[in-house]
Amino acid sequence: MIQDSRFRNKESEIVKKDPISYFLYPISRKSEGFSLVEMLVVMVVFSILAIVTTQTLVVSLRSAKKSESIVVVKQNVDYAQSTMERLLRNAQKITVCSATGGDQIDYLDENNTTGRFRCVTSGSDRYIASGSAAIVRLTSPEVQVSCGSVFKCSLNPNPNVPPSIEINLEAVLAGLGTGLEGAKVTSSTKILLRTY
Secondary structure, three states, X not given: OHHHHHHHHHHHHHHHHOHHHHHHOOOOOOXXXXXXXXXXXHHHHHHHHHHHHHHHHHHHHHHHHHHHHHHHHHHHHHHHHXXXXXXXXXXXXXXXXXXXXEOEEEEEOOOOOEEEEEEEEEOOEEEEEEOOOOOEEXXXXXXXXXXXXXXXXXXOOOOOOOOEEEEEEEEEEOOOEOOOOOOEEXXXXXXXXXXX
């Protein structure tokens, strides 16, 4: 009985000092600390939360890198394709081009000057280049182009149909390829010559 009255006196003093904390976290004589099982459960829960958070962050960073890769490759492919399209559309004549698909096309521009587009392979570097005497790169060194059947021509169509050129470009970011952070961009266009 004496112990109960002492405990009640302490309890009433605590309630008087901080009544809100007492009702949220009441003091009982039985709770003296956490058991080993409770500590392990808390550690497991925090470990799972840490793993999930880390995985989410990694996936987010990879997605951002992939989006960045797609933008770089797409800009290079679009630039090369628009340059070729503009110059070939105004060409007087296509002089060299494969009907089944190749990596080079020669043409005479509107000023009767010889021009050329080709897919150049130099070691592990593959890019689209312009020019007949001096080679001018149309794609940056950070982009690798698949050199195969890039240009395909239909030069002997019907008399009322202009010659057509198909340009098929496929490119990836150098070093990343098509992996988790890499990006593969494919673009195709068909050009009809204005003069025929």
